[in-house]
Amino acid sequence: MSSRFGTSAITLTVMPSLGDTHRTLREAAADEIHALILNGELAPGERLLEDRLAAKLGVSRNPVREAIRLLESTGLVEVIPRRGAYVTKVDVDDLEQLLEMRGVVEGHAAELAAARRSDEDARFLAEVVANGRDATAQGNIVKAAACHREFHMDIERMAGNRYLTEVAEPLRSRTELVFALLLDTRRQLTWSEHEAICDAIAAGDREAARAAVDRHLASVRQVLRDLHA
Numbered sequence: 001m002s003s004r005f006g007t008s009a010i011t012l013t014v015m016p017s018l019g020d021t022h023r024t025l026r027e028a029a030a031d032e033i034h035a036l037i038l039n040g041e042l043a044p045g046e047r048l049l050e051d052r053l054a055a056k057l058g059v060s061r062n063p064v065r066e067a068i069r070l071l072e073s074t075g076l077v078e079v080i081p082r083r084g085a086y087v088t089k090v091d092v093d094d095l096e097q098l099l100e101m102r103g104v105v106e107g108h109a110a111e112l113a114a115a116r117r118s119d120e121d122a123r124f125l126a127e128v129v130a131n132g133r134d135a136t137a138q139g140n141i142v143k144a145a146a147c148h149r150e151f152h153m154d155i156e157r158m159a160g161n162r163y164l165t166e167v168a169e170p171l172r173s174r175t176e177l178v179f180a181l182l183l184d185t186r187r188q189l190t191w192s193e194h195e196a197i198c199d200a201i202a203a204g205d206r207e208a209a210r211a212a213v214d215r216h217l218a219s220v221r222q223v224l225r226d227l228h229a
Helices: 025-038 050-057 061-072 092-116 119-137 141-159 162-186 188-202 206-227
Strands: 077-080 084-087
Touching (some): 061 077, 119 141, 141 162, 162 206
């Protein structure tokens, strides 16, 4: 598959200050490629061409190559020996199974968060939802996806179990693409569902928090099935 990066479309302004952060160059490059996948500029099944990505990001090919390896571990990128690296294609059956497991882990995390959250935690989580809703309304898919990720990571933090993130991170990373793909279909519905989770946690209602997570992921699975029927 040919890249959407036509030579004329390559710019050098995507990452003007890569070296000015505390992240390594490969981590910064991975974040930018990750964003290109989530906003649809790199499509499922598309080959990741190191030279074109390096030119677009304003770096050499080495950090791009290392960034691709980092993204391979998230499930968003597939590296095929002797063929190259590609954005992972959507496999509905595989995603359904991943979402089932997310339901188990995130439902438990929401229960714990409801029991252990502080008032400050609750206010911050509500702010994340509001920011995500605004970003979606403005068509800022990258920011909306970042808010979506932050929302779930904050619940894991609020749960107060340090092993939760270790379990949840691989599942979350491999299903982030689902959020980007379904954003146009679900738009504000996604944030209404997240608001229900947020409200239940703020109220300290463990059962309602788990039920809200279950409804949210069941809705995502149904839309995914409908789109690929």
